[in-house]
Every structure is written in C-alpha cells, then in structure tokens.
Amino acid sequence: MTLTLNNPDLLRNLAHIDGQWVFAKSGETFPVHNPADGTLISEVAYCGATEAAQMVDAAHRAQQQWAKTTAKERAAFLRDWYNLLLENREDLARILTAEQGKPLAEARNEITYGANFLEWFAEEAKRIYGDLIPAPSSDKRLMVIKQPVGVVACITPWNFPSAMLARKVAPAIAAGCAVVCKPASATPLSALALVALAEQAGAPPGLINIAAGDTAAIGDELTTNPLVRKVTFTGSTEVGKQLMAACASTVKRTSMELGGNAPFIVFDDADLDAAVAGAMASKYRNAGQTCVCANRILVQAGVYDAFAEKLHTAVKALQVGPGDQDDVTLGPLVDKKAAEKVCNLIDDAVAKGAQVMTGGGLDALGGSFVQPTILTGVNNRMRVFTEEIFGPVAPLFKFNSDQEAVQMANDTEFGLAAYFYSRDIGRIWRVAEQLEYGIVGINEGIISNEMAPFGGVKHSGQGREGSKYGLDDYLEIKYLCVSGIDA
Ligand SMILES: NC(=O)C1=CN([C@@H]2O[C@H](COP(=O)(O)OP(=O)(O)OC[C@H]3O[C@@H](n4cnc5c(N)ncnc54)[C@H](O)[C@@H]3O)[C@@H](O)[C@H]2O)C=CC1
Numbered sequence: 393m394t395l396t397l398n399n400p401d402l403l404r405n406l407a408h409i410d411g412q413w414v415f416a417k418s419g420e421t422f423p424v425h426n427p428a429d430g431t432l433i434s435e436v437a438y439c440g441a442t443e444a445a446q447m448v449d450a451a452h453r454a455q456q457q458w459a460k461t462t463a464k465e466r467a468a469f470l471r472d473w474y475n476l477l478l479e480n481r482e483d484l485a486r487i488l489t490a491e492q493g494k495p496l497a498e499a500r501n502e503i504t505y506g507a508n509f510l511e512w513f514a515e516e517a518k519r520i521y522g523d524l525i526p527a528p529s530s531d532k533r534l535m536v537i538k539q540p541v542g543v544v545a546c547i548t549p550w551n552f553p554s555a556m557l558a559r560k561v562a563p564a565i566a567a568g569c570a571v572v573c574k575p576a577s578a579t580p581l582s583a584l585a586l587v588a589l590a591e592q593a594g595a596p597p598g599l600i601n602i603a604a605g606d607t608a609a610i611g612d613e614l615t616t617n618p619l620v621r622k623v624t625f626t627g628s629t630e631v632g633k634q635l636m637a638a639c640a641s642t643v644k645r646t647s648m649e650l651g652g653n654a655p656f657i658v659f660d661d662a663d664l665d666a667a668v669a670g671a672m673a674s675k676y677r678n679a680g681q682t683c684v685c686a687n688r689i690l691v692q693a694g695v696y697d698a699f700a701e702k703l704h705t706a707v708k709a710l711q712v713g714p715g716d717q718d719d720v721t722l723g724p725l726v727d728k729k730a731a732e733k734v735c736n737l738i739d740d741a742v743a744k745g746a747q748v749m750t751g752g753g754l755d756a757l758g759g760s761f762v763q764p765t766i767l768t769g770v771n772n773r774m775r776v777f778t779e780e781i782f783g784p785v786a787p788l789f790k791f792n793s794d795q796e797a798v799q800m801a802n803d804t805e806f807g808l809a810a811y812f813y814s815r816d817i818g819r820i821w822r823v824a825e826q827l828e829y830g831i832v833g834i835n836e837g838i839i840s841n842e843m844a845p846f847g848g849v850k851h852s853g854q855g856r857e858g859s860k861y862g863l864d865d866y867l868e869i870k871y872l873c874v875s876g877i878d879a
C-alpha cells in the first residue's frame with residue numbers, strides 16, 4: 393500500500409526531544425511495516441536509555457515554566473492543537489491505517505476521539521479548583537490548592553496509537569505537567585505525527601517529548617528516574633504489573649489502563665436486534681483488538697438460538713481486507729504473531745468441544761488476516777473464557793438464571809468493561825450493581841467518549857481517563873494551614 397498524504401511533513405521518523413527532531417545517538421533505526429501487506433512504511437530512530445534521560449531532563453526544565461502558565465494559556469494551546477488534529481484528520485487517519493491496519497472509517501473515528509480529549513481538557517483546565525475549609529480555631533485559615541504532579545511518562549499501546557496518546561497527554565498538559573512519551577514500536581508514526589502538530593500549535597521546547605525503540609531500556613529509565621513523578625500506561629496487565637513494580641523504588645504515581653475480559657450478556661427480555669448490533673460494534677471494532685471488546689458473549693437459554701442466527705447473519709456481512717479499501721469493515725490484526733495467538737485460542741476451544749459456526753482461522757488473504765469467527769458449544773474450561781482474545785472471535789456461552797449470568801460474568805481477574813441487554817428496569821439495576829467492572833454498557837456496545845470516566849478495577853488497572861475525574865491523576869493536593877490570623 394502506498395501512503396499518500398496531503399501534508400507529507402506529518403510522516404516523522406525521528407525522536408522529538410527538547411524541541412528538536414533528532415536521530416538516535418547510535419544512529420540505529422527500526423522498521424515500521426504495514427500489517428495488510430508487509431510493506432515498509434518508514435525507518436524510525438531506535439532510541440534507548442540515553443534519549444530517555446534527555447527527554448526527562450528536557451521535560452523537567454519545561455515543566456518548571458509550564459506550571460507558571462495560566463489555565464487560560466494552557467487551554468488555548470490545547471484548543472489550537474485540537475483544531476490542527478481536525479484539519480489534518482485525513483492524513484492522520486491514513487498514517488494510522490497504514491501502520492495499525494484498521495479500516496479508514498475507524499481510523500478517522502479514532503483521530504476525532506483523541507482530538508476530543510484535547511478539547512475536553514482545554515475546558516477542564518479552567519476548572520482546577522481548590523477549597524477553603526472551616527478552621528478549628530479563629531486564628532487559623534485552612535485551604536487546599538491543587539498543583540501539577542510534574543514530569544509524566546506516557547507509555548501507549550499499538551491498538552489505538554493516536555487516541556491513547558491524546559487521552560494521556562491532554563490532562564497532563566491541562567494540569568501543568570510536561571510529558572515524555574513512548575509509543576508502541578509497531579505503531580510509532582501516529583504518535584510522532586501528533587507531536588509534530590503539537591509543535592505547530594506552539595508547544596514550548598521540552599513540554600512534549602517522544603522517542604521509540606529499545607522498549608525495555610526506555611521503560612527502565614522512565615520508571616526509575618526520580619525526576620519522573622508519574623507513569624501512565626495503557627497496555628497488557630502483564631506489562632502494567634512490571635511497570636508498577638519498577639515505579640515503586642521512586643514512589644511514582646501510576647495510572648494503569650490494562651487488559652479486559654468483557655462479558656456481553658443477552659437476557660431473554662432483550663431487544664435481540666439491538667443486542668446483535670451492540671455485539672457487532674463491541675466485538676469486531678478494530679478487528680477485536682480493544683480492551684473493551686465483548687470477550688465472552690453470554691446468552692440466556694431461551695433466546696440463544698435466535699441470537700446466534702441473527703449474529704451469524706451480521707458477521708457474514710463483514711468485509712475482510714486492507715483498511716485503506718473503501719468497503720472493508722474488518723482489517724488485519726497488528727501482526728502475524730497476534731493472528732497466530734488468536735488462532736491458537738480458537739483451536740483450544742475446538743479441541744475442548746466447541747463448534748465453529750463461521751470463520752475458525754486465518755483468512756484466505758493470509759498474513760495477519762483472521763476470519764470473523766463465532767464459536768458455540770463453549771464452556772469455562774476453554775481459554776476463550778479466561779483470556780483476553782484480542783481478535784475477531786465471538787464465543788457464545790449459554791446461561792439459565794440471572795444469578796448464573798452474573799456469576800459467569802464476574803468469574804475473571806479482570807474488571808474493565810461489561811455489557812448487558814435487558815428492558816426490565818429491576819433486572820437492569822440489580823445486574824448493573826452486581827457486576828465487578830469499572831464500565832457497564834446497558835443496551836449499548838460502544839461506551840467510550842471523552843466525557844465519561846474510562847478505567848477498570850481488579851487486574852484491569854487503576855485510575856480514570858477522560859471525564860471530570862480525569863485531571864485528578866495529574867494533580868497533587870496541597871493543604872495550607874495559615875495561623876496567627878487573630879488581630
Ligand atoms: N485498558 C486499556 O485501556 C487497554 C489495554 N490494552 C491491553 O494491552 C494489550 C495489547 O496491547 P499491547 O501494546 O500489545 O500491550 P503491551 O503491554 O505489550 O505494550 C503496551 C506498551 O507498553 C510498552 N512496553 C512493553 N513492555 C515494556 C517495558 N518493560 N517498559 C516500558 N514499556 C513497555 C510497549 O512497547 C507498548 O508501548 C492487551 O492486553 C490489551 O487489552 C490495550 C489498550 C487499551
């Protein structure tokens with residue numbers, strides 16, 4: 393696939409440190425390939441601990457100044473950056489589809505989704521209020537002020553390489569922090585393009601720094617350098633735990649958006665057509681590579697066959713192919729290793745008795761294209777019940793009672809998103825309150841937006857991104873006790 397841009401300057405391959413675009417000190421680079429056809433898109437600077445330390449030093453200097461700006465000035469920068477993302481949305485979407493594989497329509501949506509966090513936190517920046525507290529004695533005045541955490545490390549995944557960066561950098565900048573960013577090596581180009589637009593929007597040198605390459609070396613520097621006061625991470629639970637442990641030596645704050653294992657419950661009073669539409673949107677978005685995808689579809693016995701047939705019809709209508717082709721609605725997985733892992737999960741289920749209703753393995757296109765798949769006759773001994781599938785596979789589990797559905801749904805160490813379809817108000821409240829998840833979609837399969845708190849419980853992480861709560865993760869609360877007030 394040839395990547396054609398209106399503004400070729402958006403395709404960056406260097407690190408951005410202290411306001412300069414620089415090669416790696418070693419001069420090394422690493423390749424970025426298009427998952428649809430394996431073609432080379434770019435060679436990107438392969439950075440390591442040296443560049444990571446330089447980013448931290450630059451961010452520390454810049455943050456001292458950025459913290460002195462007014463909320464209005466921080467808001468104005470974020471809004472200018474937001475406008476540039478929208479003006480360059482088509483190019484940003486094409487870069488995103490080229491390196492990650494998602495269909496262009498989804499890529500456009502991701503750019504808008506990420507931009508909306510810039511707009512949201514441009515507004516929230518002006519509402520970082522403190523408190524005055526009734527004093528215990530007449531000679532005292534008690535108050536609370538909120539101050540920026542300081543230098544923040546942002547480590548982001550390959551599945552939403554643009555929006556996940558924006559979702560972290562926006563509140564950090566709004567709060568008065570400076571950032572050092574490490575994108576996933578599979579998809580650095582979208583993040584680099586975003587930083588190029590931040591520079592165009594007037595970001596002071598050192599405010600926003602980014603480097604990719606030697607993941608472990610960069611990660612080690614960012615988690616142990618005492619000048620970094622917070623690490624915000626989106627990715628697998630396994631890596632999240634490693635990063636939390638590494639941050640302990642310097643007592644950094646952490647925000648963790650980790651893995652999921654979302655139940656999608658269809659009760660017998662559900663609107664089945666709405667439930668199928670919600671399942672399609674939740675399960676097959678980004679070819680199933682989102683942390684909030686429906687991972688286990690639990691269907692009440694009385695409607696199981698009807699729901700399965702309706703879902704089958706909808707899945708058969710999916711168009712598998714390269715994301716830059718107009719009619720495609722299901723792109724490749726991010727790489728062949730990811731596709732192999734998903735096929736292994738299918739094979740495990742079949743070996744334990746599951747039936748393949750449609751799909752079942754690699755698509756005829758080969759490479760990292762996986763057939764959209766529905767499995768029936770599944771049980772909780774299969775890996776598709778316990779593991780995050782991260783692919784276009786819908787296992788349909790059957791249940792009888794409401795309590796059985798809730799028990800199955802909660803039978804996991806994860807707790808990010810859950811979904812269910814019902815039109816009974818009593819059932820809705822009872823089930824919503826019993827589900828052990830940070831996010832619950834009720835009669836809805838797409839729950840993500842900048843206005844709502846996004847985050848999980850248990851092994852799905854800690855902290856919330858977006859919403860009026862999203863700034864808290866980037867602020868420190870300081871209590872001032874003023875005495876001697878009595879005349
Ligand atoms: N809860 C959420 O919002 C999200 C969770 N995820 C989860 O992430 C996984 C898929 O995304 P991946 O990018 O493969 O996850 P990953 O955990 O392998 O990588 C995520 C990021 O961490 C970096 N990383 C890996 N090891 C590191 C280390 N030792 N030090 C510093 N950085 C390191 C990677 O380079 C990448 O930038 C799935 O489990 C998915 O559920 C992905 C996106 C969103």
Ligand SMILES: O=C(O)[C@H](O)CS(=O)(=O)O
Pocket residue numbers: 549551552556626681682683684840846
């Ligand atoms: O990385 C992800 O999977 C995203 O958080 C999912 S969403 O926010 O785009 O729904």
